[in-house]
Amino acid sequence: MTMSGKRADPFADAGDSLDLSDFAPAPVKRAPVEKDLIKKASEANNFPSRAAPKPAVVAAPPPKPAQRRHRTGRNVQFNTKVTQSVAERYAALQDKTGLVYGELLEIALDHLESMPLPKR
Secondary structure (H helix, E strand, O other): OOOOOOOOOOOOOOHHHOOOOOOOOOOOOOOOOOHHHHHHHHHHOOOOOOOOOOOOOOOOOOOOOOOOOOOOOOOOOOOOOOOHHHHHHHHHHHHHHOOOHHHHHHHHHHHHHHOOOOOO
C-alpha cells in the first residue's frame, strides 16, 4: 500500500500493450480410472498394495475376576504366596460365605487356634 492508502496498480504502466491472449484455460483432464481396474492391473503385475493388512480377529481376553473391595477398617496389607488352587479355593469360600477376605482369614485363624496343631 502506498502512503495515500490506495493500492498500487501493477499494470498501470502497461497501458494498451498488455496482451493476455496467450493465457488460456487448462486443458480438460481425463476422467479418473476406476479403482477396481487399478487394483486388477496391479494384482496382475505383482505390484503390492501399500495399504496396511487388515488386522486379524483377536479373541477377547478372559474376563477379569470381580473386584472385592469393602470398607472394613482393616488397613494393614498381608501378602502371601499360594498355589493357584489355594487362591481359587479361598475365593470360592469367600463367594460362598459373602465374607470379605479379612473376615474369612480371621475366622479361619480363630478356628485353627482353638484346635491342637501339629508342631513342625
